[in-house]
Amino acid sequence: MIKKLPHPSTTLITAGRESRLNHGIVNPPVYHASTILHPTVESLEKKTLPYSYGRRGTPTTTALQEAIAEIEGGYRTLLAPSGLSAVTTALLAHLDHGDHLLMVDSVYGPTRSFCEGILRRFGIEVDYYDPLIGADISQLFKSNTKVVFTESPGSLTFEVQDIPAIAKAAHARNIIVMLDNTWATPLFFRAFDHGVDICIEAATKYFCGHSDVMMGSITCTPATYEKTLAGHGTLGMSVAPDDVYLLLRGMRTMGVRLKQHMETGLRLANWLKAQPEVARVLHPALESDPGYALWKRDFTGASGLFSILLKPCAHEAMSAMLDHLEYFGMGYSWGGFESLIVPQYPKSVRSATKWQEEGYLLRIHAGLEDVSDLIADLDAGLARLRAYG
Numbered sequence: 001m002i003k004k005l006p007h008p009s010t011t012l013i014t015a016g017r018e019s020r021l022n023h024g025i026v027n028p029p030v031y032h033a034s035t036i037l038h039p040t041v042e043s044l045e046k047k048t049l050p051y052s053y054g055r056r057g058t059p060t061t062t063a064l065q066e067a068i069a070e071i072e073g074g075y076r077t078l079l080a081p082s083g084l085s086a087v088t089t090a091l092l093a094h095l096d097h098g099d100h101l102l103m104v105d106s107v108y109g110p111t112r113s114f115c116e117g118i119l120r121r122f123g124i125e126v127d128y129y130d131p132l133i134g135a136d137i138s139q140l141f142k143s144n145t146k147v148v149f150t151e152s153p154g155s156l157t158f159e160v161q162d163i164p165a166i167a168k169a170a171h172a173r174n175i176i177v178m179l180d181n182t183w184a185t186p187l188f189f190r191a192f193d194h195g196v197d198i199c200i201e202a203a204t205k206y207f208c209g210h211s212d213v214m215m216g217s218i219t220c221t222p223a224t225y226e227k228t229l230a231g232h233g234t235l236g237m238s239v240a241p242d243d244v245y246l247l248l249r250g251m252r253t254m255g256v257r258l259k260q261h262m263e264t265g266l267r268l269a270n271w272l273k274a275q276p277e278v279a280r281v282l283h284p285a286l287e288s289d290p291g292y293a294l295w296k297r298d299f300t301g302a303s304g305l306f307s308i309l310l311k312p313c314a315h316e317a318m319s320a321m322l323d324h325l326e327y328f329g330m331g332y333s334w335g336g337f338e339s340l341i342v343p344q345y346p347k348s349v350r351s352a353t354k355w356q357e358e359g360y361l362l363r364i365h366a367g368l369e370d371v372s373d374l375i376a377d378l379d380a381g382l383a384r385l386r387a388y389g
């Protein structure tokens with residue numbers, strides 16, 4: 001009988017734990033280390049110990065790396081001190097002077113800033129492409145194209161990309177496909193089953209889940225691992241053991257948390273869609289969304305992050321709505337237990353496509369509060385917006 005592969009929600013609980021090696025204690029110990037002592041010259045010079053130096057890892061970091069690799073269904077995982085550093089490390093590890101990078105136009109803003117501010121300076125060509133391009137990405141390939149970077153759905157505006165079509169075109173030309181999978185997590189999008197070569201997560205968001213740790217992960221296929229490892233090591237990427245511990249702790253409940261984020265997010269999205277002040281809801285799991293068909297084909301769930309487009313209104317009216325919300329905090333990042341709302345301005349972070357909407361775009365993170373309280377809060381906010389006139 002072939003053993004059934006566990007559901008990813010089960011792997012979330014079992015992965016990266018070796019209680020037998022740790023007195024039966026459920027969670028791994030926190031090793032604080034820089035120096036690791038070697039007993040002999042031979043051991044020192046031939047690196048015979050499993051660990052050689054704190055920066056390069058300890059049993060604590062191994063526990064999290066193995067856990068994420070298993071949950072992603074990838075080969076191996078490397079950790080970085082933030083989601084952004086995971087993105088920049090993966091790109092720097094694989095791009096050389098003179099290479100060409102294709103970057104999705106709806107990418108996370110700071111990823112774009114890295115391309116503009118650092119990669120261009122180092123002589124790497126960057127072209128942005130329409131997130132809806134699909135197989136036509138091949139028309140943008142040049143002889144020096146090395147990496148296609150994807151993020152699906154897109155930051156702020158939630159366009160769903162046809163990752164399998166992009167991966168097929170890229171692989172025909174030996175081009176590496178990277179994905180920022182932060183929105184869906186491996187629970188709702190199986191990157192490696194859809195042709196991705198390197199899957200990046202801002203673990204700061206849902207993996208952590210408690211708004212208190214910065215972390216990023218880079219998970220590779222066997223073919224992309226060695227080069228990524230070399231770049232990661234050379235760049236000096238290292239994460240703190242207490243953060244790793246908190247990350248592992250938060251991650252265990254990601255399955256139940258995400259189900260709730262999804263349900264509450266959809267309830268809010270549907271309620272908001274019916275409000276007269278709302279022009280459009282940008283949420284790929286709504287049937288009315290242009291990305292719905294691809295989302296339905298490729299994803300197994302939706303997280304709690306989406307946007308709404310308000311009908312054009314005064315800045316003061318939008319502020320009146322947001323300034324006095326009781327449960328929705330205003331602040332960056334997302335994926336924690338609490339609800340958030342922030343105005344966002346995609347116009348300034350697009351170049352291959354245009355964002356021409358006039359109204360304010362509000363990005364919402366549906367937290368774990370009861371949905372009835374969240375709806376009442378938004379209802380009162382929209383009443384303040386209306387009252388402004």
Ligand SMILES: *Cc1c(COP(=O)(O)O)cnc(C)c1O
Nearest residue numbers: 082083084108180182202204215
């Ligand atoms: C937040 C975010 C990042 C960056 O993560 P940090 O841990 O904040 O550096 C990268 N990609 C996406 C899609 C994000 O939302």
